[in-house]
Amino acid sequence: MVEAVLLDLFNLPANLQNSIQGLLCNIAETIEKCSSIPAPFVYVMCSQRQGNERNGEQASMFPDLRDLQSLKKRLEVVHASTTAAALYTIKQRLDEKDLSIVKVILPTLRKDLMKVYIDHLFTPVYQFEFEDLQVAADGKHLQIADPQSEEQTFSTQDVALIQSEIQTYLKSLPSLKGELTILRSSLIPGDIFLHGFTTRTGGISYIPTLSSCNLFSSSKRRDPQVVVKENLRRLAHAAGFNPETFHRVKIDHGNAVCVMGKTEPDNYDGIVTNQKGVTVAAPGADCIPVLFADPVRKACGAAHSG
Numbered sequence: 001m002v003e004a005v006l007l008d009l010f011n012l013p014a015n016l017q018n019s020i021q022g023l024l025c026n027i028a029e030t031i032e033k034c035s036s037i038p039a040p041f042v043y044v045m046c047s048q049r050q051g052n053e054r055n056g057e058q059a060s061m062f063p064d065l066r067d068l069q070s071l072k073k074r075l076e077v078v079h080a081s082t083t084a085a086a087l088y089t090i091k092q093r094l095d096e097k098d099l100s101i102v103k104v105i106l107p108t109l110r111k112d113l114m115k116v117y118i119d120h121l122f123t124p125v126y127q128f129e130f131e132d133l134q135v136a137a138d139g140k141h142l143q144i145a146d147p148q149s150e151e152q153t154f155s156t157q158d159v160a161l162i163q164s165e166i167q168t169y170l171k172s173l174p175s176l177k178g179e180l181t182i183l184r185s186s187l188i189p190g191d192i193f194l195h196g197f198t199t200r201t202g203g204i205s206y207i208p209t210l211s212s213c214n215l216f217s218s219s220k221r222r223d224p225q226v227v228v229k230e231n232l233r234r235l236a237h238a239a240g241f242n243p244e245t246f247h248r249v250k251i252d253h254g255n256a257v258c259v260m261g262k263t264e265p266d267n268y269d270g271i272v273t274n275q276k277g278v279t280v281a282a283p284g285a286d287c288i289p290v291l292f293a294d295p296v297r298k299a300c301g302a303a304h305s306g
Helices: 021-033 055-061 063-067 083-096 108-121 156-172 225-239
Strands: 004-008 041-047 075-080 101-107 127-135 142-145 246-248 257-259 270-273 279-281 288-294 299-305
Touching: 041 083, 075 083, 083 108, 083 156, 101 108, 108 127, 108 156, 108 225, 156 225, 246 270, 270 279, 279 299
Parallel strands: 004 041, 004 101, 041 075, 101 127, 246 279, 257 270
Antiparallel strands: 127 142, 270 299, 288 299
């Protein structure tokens, strides 16, 4: 059962964006037929035009939406300057409502591009299905078309540009729940070991159970790797370490320990090193993270004490 519909009009000219009433009416009819089950939410994704910088101006850009009473309070038009910004805003709406099954209606030529964005901004928690959108021959109407099997191919450079767009947008987001805070222990000599414990403030993860300084991503969570990577970048900047040499334990709730420089186990809850310039870490929730420091041998470790 589709929980949300995403209508991608991002690259369509403004005059065609204003011609979506027929398409929205079809969606509205579908919603009305689904009266026995929760109706899907509808999000219309558009490029931001000069002089139209707020989502609140959607009524002037889409004057006919006011007549679609069946979509009232279930439709939102999202304007943004980039696809990454628009899609991430819609992701927030989906997460606020705990929605996971999404139908994406978009121009055929945007489908494979959208899949690249989705691969980076979403995790396997979500399910996406796609329908093609076409402009009729008269250039005045939009309609759902039969699915096209032809696929586009994106070069490594194309994907890198999309990743850069996403990262640039995430860097621009304000910190949530206050400033990034690092707690330090007086028992560990600061002149030898750079160390600390993070709190949950200062990151960009808005999901309540993870926010905001989430440093862990998995296929069962809603925070993708790009969000965790941005949180790690902010933490590294605040704490003074290199995020490229950051090593975190691979949790197994066991007693295996990884010694850096030796063969790495498949899973381990502890990690130790005497190498300079690397950062080791362990997460903690109901299981406590423990730091170890030997100032004589100048070795340190981190453990997830599950």
